[in-house]
Amino acid sequence: MVDHTGSGPTAASVDRALRRAASGRALxxxxxxxxxxxxxxxxxxLLRVAGEIRDAxxxxxxxxGVVTFSKKVFIPLTRLCRDRCHYxxxxxxxxxxPAAFLDRDEVLAIAREGAAQGCKEALFTLGDRPEERWPAxxxxxxxxxxxxxxxxxxxxAVxxxxxTGLLPHLNPGVLSWSELQRLKPVAPSMGMMLExxxxxxxxxPGGPHFGSPDKEPAVRLRVLDDAGRVGVPxxxxxLIGIGETHAERVDAIFAIRRAQRGYGHLQEVIVQNFRAKPDTAMRGMPDAELHDLAATVAVxxxxxxxxxxxxxxxxLIAGEYDLLLRAGIDDWGGVSPVTPDHVNPERPWPxxxxxxxxxxxxxxxxxERLxxxxxxxxxxxxxxxxxVLPHVSALADPETGLxxxxxRPVGRPWQEPEEVFGGRTDLHATIDTTGRTGDRRGDFDSVYGDxxxxxAQADASRATGSGVDRAGAAAGGVDRAAASGGDAGRARRRPGRRRASGTRTCVPGCGWPPTTRRRCSNRATPTPRWPCSPPTVPRWIGSAGSPTTFAATSSATTSPTWSTATSTSATSATSAAGSARSRSGSGTPTRTGSPWTRSPTGPRRRGRPARRRSASRAASTRSCRSPGTPT
Ligand code: SF4
Structure with a gap:
């Protein structure tokens, strides 16, 4: 039997989709x-097919045959939030x-009680940037x-x-690339529901997320990608049943799949059913039906x-454990013997x-897992x-990772590891003498994903003609369009292209031709040099040295724009794009050691032998007076 009304899918189309799913075809x-x-x-x-896939x-x-859970305490660091989700x-x-935040002693008291009862996870859940809305x-x-x-x-978290030795899991909402980097050393994992x-x-107006700047899907999709770039599990x-259509629900699953294939960092996907709560704007909405939940888990x-x-x-499943296990789950999430679920306080954990x-x-x-x-x-x-590795290793079985x-967790110092010099020491020579032996780094798959x-993302980026391709960033800052000879890549690879007047600009976009070989005629430049200073800041490097991030203004997948990572919404990200082309405070892009930053090398002049080009560049570099530039 198929439950459908009006113009929904027919029984035949469901049967056909089932046959394709059962035979392992793409849907x-x-x-x-x-x-x-x-x-x-x-x-x-459908449940049978999904269960077989899970078992495999x-x-x-x-x-x-192992289903996991995490024994945790729930720490509601603050219940103030700048968003207004209607549920x-x-x-x-x-x-x-009583106070805007739990103070440090309260946080530690909860964590200590959890440690005493064998919990290993400290789940920090909190509202999104409350200081931007609430003076308190x-x-x-x-x-x-x-x-x-x-x-x-x-x-x-530190x-x-x-x-206590409990392992923090951070749920602070939308995070920028740089914030993810800053939090990664204090937590083995983080999370944010795409919803x-x-x-x-x-x-x-009237939508469940109306008035919540952090719930714009494009912003949240950007967070998923940024978490992948930073390498955060x-x-x-x-969240199902909040008014989305079936096609929109499937689209969200596809978006998660795209992010996971790109970076391999999505350790877990939660399928959560909406449950109406009194005192909320959506109290009159019906709960998501449990068979709908099971079908969504299976899909x-x-x-x-x-x-x-x-x-x-x-x-949240009204005791339907068997139904959800048949549908293909393999994890029950965090369960606390100590604290309530502060997000759903009316529904205690089993x-x-x-x-x-x-x-x-x-x-x-x-x-139990960590x-x-x-x-x-x-x-x-x-x-x-x-x-955080020592804290994790102290609680994990090295064989299984469970x-x-x-x-029992025990507090231990959180500090920089002792400097033990290791790794290759011959790169300075072999790169020049041998060169690369492959088209990508050896650990590419584990670091950057599939x-x-x-x-495919690089191809799509070239096809749409976007300025900087997303996959290029994913591939460690290497401009793949340039590497593979695409038009956009050629334009960037030959910055010293000839203008109609017969003069050259150092970098596309700079309207100032050099007056001499080593001087830019742009007098507004504080440290004129050749190549002229402003264009040496690649436009994919932010003004504070942070990489740009991918933010979609209207569609997460089809209309990409690039902007700085420090903004927290697509709107602010877009407005920050202008500053990405300006100089950093120190006069040159910051070299953070991140794979997403690139050294500002000057352009090559065409038609000169390689040896002379090197000499020219060296002379140019010596003459540079800009602080932070290699001299
Ligand atoms: S669901 Fe999260 S983001 Fe929305 S209002 Fe509640 S705490 Fe804030």
């Missing part, structure tokens, strides 16, 4: 959306709280010497690591494949014994920062 959006309507026998068949993935991971009861107003939050932070909520979060890619739910997911499993780790929160019993009844074994999934624990670098259930996906 398109229409087919996946059709599967979401499966009910009765068709749903049973667990066998491949070396833990057949949220977590966010509140300052006068309903701003004043609280200022009084204690913190510039922002994220600064305070970082300090609390305190938890040092005092939906339906922009209309954010932009239309990341949790994301979708997510089919689309994301056997290696995806898919979770459904056990306190006791661990109960969860284990229901899991066993369905034919699985419940095992906040960071076993695959990333075993891989270690580059997913785990050396400063938690050692008997281990090569074919990156190449």
């Amino acid at each position: 398109d959006v229409d087919e996946a959306a059709a599967l979401l309507t499966a009910r009765g026998d068709a749903l049973d068949e 993935g667990l066998r491949e991971a070396g833990r057949p 949220c009861t977590f966010a509140t107003v300052p006068h309903r709280l 939050a701003r004043e609280w932070l200022e009084a204690r010497g913190y510039d922002s909520t994220l600064d305070y979060l970082r300090a609390c 305190a938890v690591l040092e005092e 939906t890619t339906a922009t209309r739910l954010w932009s239309t 990341f949790t994301t997911g979708i 997510a499993r089919v689309l994301l494949g056997p290696r995806a780790r898919i979770q459904a929160p056990p306190n 006791r661990l014994e109960e969860l284990a019993r229901h899991t066993a009844k369905a034919g699985f074994t419940l095992r 906040t960071v999934y076993p695959e990333y624990v075993r891989a270690g670098d580059p997913w785990l920062d050396p400063r 938690a050692v259930e008997a281990a 090569w074919s996906e990156v190449a």
Whole structure:
């Protein structure tokens, strides 16, 4: 039986999609959306297919029949938020709280109680940048010497690591590239629900995300990509039943798949069902139906494949453990024996014994994992920062990457690892004498994700003619369009192109031709030199030396624009794009050692032998007076 109305998918289209899924064929959006309507026998068949895919993935991971969970404490660092999601009861107003934030001692008290009961994860959940909306939050932070909520979060995470040994998992909402980098050393994993890619739910008055700047889908998709670039094991997911169509729901799953294929960093995908709460604007909306949830989990499993780790929160499923396990989940998420679920306080987590019993009844074994999934624990670098690695290693089974259930967290210092010089020391010679021996670095797949996906993004970028291709950034700052000879790449590779007047500009976009070989005629340039200074800042490097990030202004996948990573919304990101072309405060781009920054080398003049070009560049470099430029 198929549940559909009006112009929805027909029974025949559901059957066809089921046959394709069962035979391992790729599904398109229409087919996946059709599967979401499966009910009765068709749903049973869909669950069977999804379950087989999950089982194959667990066998491949070396833990057949194992369903995982994480034993945690929930730390609501602040319940103030600058957003106004219409279904949220977590966010509140300052006068309903004793203080804008939990203070450090309160945070540590919760963590210590959790450690005493064998918890290994400290889940920090908090509102998004409350200081930008609430003076009370701003004043609280200022009084204690913190510039922002994220600064305070970082300090609390360090305190938890040092005092209790619990592993922080950070859920602070939207983060920029640089904020992800700053938080990575204090947490083995982070997360942010994508929720939906339906922009209309954010932009239309009355929509569940209207008035919430951090819920713009393009912004959240950018966070997923940035987390991948930074190499953060990341949790994301979708929220179903908030007014999205089936096609929009499937689109969100496809977006998650795209991000995962690009970077391989999405350790877990949560499929969460909307439950209406009193005291919210959406209290009259019906709850997402459980068969709808099961069908969505199964479709997510089919689309994301056997290696995806898919979770459904056990306190939101009304006891339907067996249904969700049949649908293809392999994780129950974080469960706390100590604290309530502050986001859904009316729905307590099941006791661990109960969860284990229901899991066993369905034919699985419940095992504890850490906040960071076993695959990333075993891989270690580059997913785990050396400063948190000892904390993770102390609680993890090195064989399986799962938690050692008997281990008790103990606080240990959080500090820079001792400098032990290692690695290759011959690069300065071999790069010049031997050159590259491959077209990409040896660990490309583990660092940057699927090569074919990156190449496909580069092709798409060239086809749309966007200035800087996204895949190029994903490939470590190497301009793939240039490398492969695309038109856009050629334009950038030959910055000294000849103008109609017969003069040259140093870099495309600079309207100032050089008056002599080594002087730019742009007198506004503080340190004139040849090549002239402003254009030596590549336009894909931000004004503070941070890389640009990918932000879509209207469509996350089809209309990309590039802007600086320091902005937190697509709007501000776009407005910051102008500053990306201006000079950094030090006069030259900052060389951060990041794979996304490039050394500002001057252009080559055509028609001169290589040896003379080198000499010319060396002379040019010697004459440069700009601070921060190699001399
Ligand atoms: S961003 Fe999160 S905390 Fe803030 S209102 Fe929305 S759901 Fe609530």
